[in-house]
């Protein structure tokens with residue numbers, strides 16, 4: 001594996017001084033996927049076949065609505081509806097209610113019956129969760145994770161970027177940890193884990209201190225004191241915990 005198309009964006013993300021380089025990558029992947037699908041990709045037959053079949057999740061319907069190109073969105077919705085109605089029609093034809101045995105009736109009476117999971121509700125759940133944009137992001141994101149571990153082991157210019165970064169958000173810390181088990185040799189783990197754990201602890205502490213100073217600034221005695229690095233402590237503090245950018249405005253078509 002040589003340098004790939006993922007190397008430069010990943011290096012840029014580590015240079016961005018973000019609270020988490022992987023959040024930075026994920027936001028870029030999401031914006032790329034939204035502008036790709038609503039740019040002109042929705043007019044391509046093979047891509048449209050996929051969006052007709054799987055549609056989008058609730059979060060990405062909202063983000064596509066905010067982005068713009070309402071005609072493009074309407075065209076995708078229209079053919080997705082057509083496909084969905086065909087499938088729904090088939091499912092309803094084959095739908096048969098569950099028959100209730102004595103035990104089920106008893107459980108219902110005592111209020112201990114588990115919610116039923118017939119094929120129809122499983123299909124609806126599957127439809128609700130499927131998303132073209134989430135799939136595209138997940139696929140590319142795992143390539144970035146692979147590239148991270150590759151560069152860590154093979155590229156001496158990348159290592160200082162990792163050493164100087166602010167660590168990761170909690171969800172991406174979890175992902176890095178679970179992947180590192182397979183991606184790194186036992187010898188590599190001996191050096192990687194202590195650096196990673198130390199980094200996570202020191203940067204959680206730094207954020208906690210930023211938040212504490214943000215609170216102290218509300219004390220009248222500190223009205224004229226410097227904000228130091230606390231002005232945006234809340235959005236950065238939330239990102240470190242949840243991997244989201246609460247301060248971002250809607251991503252819109254240019």
Ligand SMILES: [Zn+2]
Pocket residue numbers: 020021022023024168169170171172243
């Ligand atoms: Zn993150």
Ligand SMILES: [Zn+2]
Pocket residue numbers: 056057058059060131132133134135
């Ligand atoms: Zn989605």
